[in-house]
Amino acid sequence: MxxxxxxxxxxxxxxxxxxxxxxxxxxxxxxxxxxxxxxxxxxxxxxxxxxxxxxxxxxxxxxxxxxxxxxxxxxxxxxxxxxxxxxxxxxxxxxxxxxxxxxxxxxxxxxxxxxxxxxxxxxxxxxxxxxxxxxxxxxxxxxxxxxxxxxxxxxxxxxxxxxxxxxVPLELYCTILYPQIELKTSLSRSILKQEIPLKKGIRQWGNLAGLMAGLLKKDYNLLSRSLHDEIFEPERSVLIPLFKQVKEAALAAGALGAGISGSGPSIFALSATLEQAQSVKEAMESVYAGSGIETKTYVSQVPDxxxxxxxxxxxxxxxxx
Amino acid sequence: MxxxxxxxxxxxxxxxxxxxxxxxxxxxxxxxxxxxxxxxxxxxxxxxxxxxxxxxxxxxxxxxxxxxxxxxxxxxxxxxxxxxxxxxxxxxxxxxxxxxxxxxxxxxxxxxxxxxxxxxxxxxxxxxxxxxxxxxxxxxxxxxxxxxxxxxxxxxxxxxxxxxxxxVPLELYCTILYPQIELKTSLSRSILKQEIPLKKGIRQWGNLAGLMAGLLKKDYNLLSRSLHDEIFEPERSVLIPLFKQVKEAALAAGALGAGISGSGPSIFALSATLEQAQSVKEAMESVYAGSGIETKTYVSQVPDxxxxxxxxxxxxxxxxx
Structure with a gap:
């Protein structure tokens, strides 16, 4: 042994x-x-x-x-x-x-x-x-x-x-903001509707196909245009205080896209450079400043x-x- | 002038x-x-x-x-x-x-x-x-x-x-069987349900993402695993006589996948070689032989x-x- x-x-x-x-x-x-x-x-x-x-x-x-x-x-x-x-x-x-x-x-x-x-x-x-x-x-x-x-x-x-x-090796950086609230995955899942309107479904898979093409062709403009979720994010984001403002701040600071990480409450944003990801971090943090909610932030490459x-x-x- | x-x-x-x-x-x-x-x-x-x-x-x-x-x-x-x-x-x-x-x-x-x-x-x-x-x-x-x-x-x-x-330049061949029945696009569209069950939606976009990756990485095995439509094909294929049998015959003859072309009634199958696409054509035609429905078939590369x-x-x- x-x-x-x-x-x-x-x-x-x-x-x-x-x-x-x-x-x-x-x-x-x-x-x-x-x-x-x-x-x-x-x-x-x-x-x-x-x-x-x-x-x-x-x-x-x-x-x-x-x-x-x-x-x-x-x-x-x-x-x-x-x-x-x-x-x-x-x-x-x-x-x-x-x-x-x-x-x-x-x-x-x-x-x-x-x-x-x-x-x-x-x-x-x-x-x-x-x-x-x-x-x-x-x-x-x-x-x-x-x-x-x-x-x-x-x-x-x-x-x-x-x-x-x-x-595909990517040069992508992720900013994470974790607002330290409790959010059960079970709650986050239970509020999802079990039926999707056909039109939203079509837009969603158009975007997913665009996201796949953006990643595989390293077309960050396409990736950015495709990073949307019109089905789940509107339903779930109500559980995350200031979500909309954080996302807007991340995009305004140059992020390619942003969304809920997993079932939340963390919010992620993707950027093309480390410098950008750090600016995005500051922009996201500033939204929560003075909100009374503690946050933890991370900036990381998306490694192979x-x-x-x-x-x-x-x-x-x-x-x- | x-x-x-x-x-x-x-x-x-x-x-x-x-x-x-x-x-x-x-x-x-x-x-x-x-x-x-x-x-x-x-x-x-x-x-x-x-x-x-x-x-x-x-x-x-x-x-x-x-x-x-x-x-x-x-x-x-x-x-x-x-x-x-x-x-x-x-x-x-x-x-x-x-x-x-x-x-x-x-x-x-x-x-x-x-x-x-x-x-x-x-x-x-x-x-x-x-x-x-x-x-x-x-x-x-x-x-x-x-x-x-x-x-x-x-x-x-x-x-x-x-x-x-x-x-992405692809080496893909398409077999088309057009059963000469009249099928209005408006009918083919009107029978679609306007709501999609969440679970089927998720499977559908998993497959679409797989199809995109299969095409962009030229991974024909992945492409083949992804060529499914669990939402629309079951609803629409009832309008196309012998659809299920033709699809099965195409797959049995080695097609990577098959489905309804557009709103139908044509049925397409994709193959990795011209020879395969021609075998698939024969298999598809044989299903309609003696059915009383005239068919037109095409075999074509999928060109750039x-x-x-x-x-x-x-x-x-x-x-x-």
Whole structure:
């Protein structure tokens, strides 16, 4: 048992429900993100020995997403030894930035690396989705897939799962403003109408097709013209104080487009340069100044890479133990 | 008046409503198509002096789409001389192959060339749309844009018009089966439900985003997985006898995907090779054999180029007349 060996994986925050790409399109940030440290143990079962960076998360392996993901991987491989896990949260929970997805993706990647990489990336997406099922009751992939794969990722279908990384290196920067209010995903989802007017549907998929073409052809003007959501944003944005003003400020400061990140309350804006993204950040912050609502802001590139190993220690015994 | 000069333009048939790309995505064929011949006349007004290849079309310039398109172009340029036009129909009317669009596109292109190309391609799309308005009461662009531009073309929005040629050379072949039944576009449109269930909407735009990525990345496997329409095809296909069987036969014969062309009744199938497209044609034809319904079939590349000049005569006077 090589229980001196460990790995540590970092998985980034993600923006899902990218405007017209509701439920199908997400992208990765470079930061913030979560880290999962993993080590084999001789005793069976999964122990979460530490959670850093946040208070109030359960360290019961059946309750914490990293335990749920790891347990399923061990079960499917019929592995009888155990795992010790540690979680370093580098991002807020319930912010709309794919917090549970980042933890799940980091856990799936770390455990896979520790076990000698028995799983493909596609399979890791499916294991990380088990964390999402635990966190939200729905095994969605639009946060875990970009967190694992980097860049923009399309979740074309679930039956069977069809995850399509766009695979185009982009020079894009994202500004995030997280207004620190509580907003339950379940509420944000429950206010959506279950029927879409045909005309709005057509405009929405015209924009999504434009967004895809803009990304794949690196036509930022087209991308900007396409970054709209006429269906869900009007319904959901009422739950986010000052949303309309923040979005207008971001666009006025030169953002290519802006929208609700995931189910909110975070608001994202995309820019073509880092300098622009920083101006956009200031413009967005200024709207909340004096509002009485605390905010947290991030500026990050949209990198090609998602999850990655950040530390590893391998002890090679002289003879097989 | 250089009334010995003439031009002749050819504009191809097109497939609109490409599966999940309902109302926003169309592509051009190489053939069949229509030709418009145009010549300036000293007398004002527009005369349609001949219509070949089809019976029953009006030669009244106010009633025929080529006259309507040309008239609007002359008006906007404040041109006082007239035009003589001739139309060579190379394709059936009411087939779902963009017949009025091909005539309109050929007219717009021919008249523009005759007048020294005062209009941009984008403007020609808008003039050709006037023909569509005349033909169907709705100035849609999803046939005229690919007929003018070639390849696959996205109509992202109408307010303002935003036409996006994909601009990727593709090696794709299209098989068309036109069952010679009468099917009014108005009926085909009137049976569409005006509300879409959210879940179906999400699947539809997942597929459209996949189709865009498949086309732009030339990933024919992805393209094939994405060529679905779960919203409109089930509603409309009941109007087309044997649709389901023809589609199944096309897929069984190796087509990447198949669907209703435009508002029908033509059925299109896409294939990766010419040989495949020909096998698909035989499979589709065999379904209708003995059905009592006459069919017309076409096999065509999906070319990069749309409308083009096919003949031109320029008389240059020794001195300005």
């Amino acid at each position: 090589d229980n001196n060996n460990f790995v540590k994986a970092y998985a980034p925050a993600t923006v899902a429900n990218v405007c017209c790409g509701f439920d199908v399109l997400g992208f990765a940030l470079d930061a913030p993100g979560d880290e999962v440290w993993a080590r084999k143990t001789e005793a069976p079962g999964i122990t979460i020995s530490a959670i850093h960076g946040i208070a109030g998360l359960s360290s019961d392996a059946k309750e914490n997403v990293i335990g749920v993901v790891a347990q399923k991987m061990l079960e499917d491989l019929n592995i009888t030894h155990g795992l010790e896990l540690q979680l370093h949260k580098g991002m807020p929970v319930g912010s709309g930035l794919g917090s549970s997805a980042a933890s799940s993706a980091a856990a799936a990647f770390a455990v896979n690396a520790l076990l000698g990489s028995p799983f493909t990336t596609q399979e890791l997406v499916m294991y990380a989705m088990e964390g999402e099922r635990k966190a939200s009751g729905s095994a969605h992939a639009d946060n875990v897939a970009p967190s694992l794969l980097g860049g923009f990722v399309l979740v074309r279908d679930y039956e069977p799962l069809d995850v399509v990384p766009l695979g 890479q998602g999850v990655r190993l950040v530390a590893q220690s391998t002890f090679q015994p002289a003879v097989s133990l | 250089d009334n010995n000069n003439f031009v002749k333009a050819y504009a191809p048939a097109t497939v609109a409503n490409v599966c999940c790309g309902f109302d926003v995505l169309g592509f051009a064929l190489d053939a069949p198509g229509d030709e418009v011949w145009a010549r300036k006349t000293e007398a004002p007004g527009i005369t349609i002096s001949a219509i070949h290849g089809i019976a029953g079309l009006s030669s009244d310039a106010k009633e025929n789409v080529i006259g309507v398109v040309a008239q609007k172009m002359l008006e906007d340029l404040n041109i006082t001389h007239g035009l003589e036009l001739q139309l060579h129909k190379g394709m059936p009317v009411g087939s779902g192959l963009g017949s009025s669009a091909a005539s309109s596109a050929a007219a717009a292109f021919a008249v523009n060339a005759l007048l020294g190309s005062p209009f941009t391609t984008q403007e020609l799309v808008m003039y050709a749309m006037e023909g569509e308005r005349k033909a169907s009461g709705s100035a849609h662009a999803d046939n005229v844009a690919p007929s003018l531009l070639g390849g696959f073309v996205l109509v992202r929005d109408y307010e303002p018009l935003d036409v996006v040629p994909l601009g 180029q749309g409308v083009r000049l096919v003949a031109q005569s320029t008389f240059q006077p020794a001195v300005s007349l």
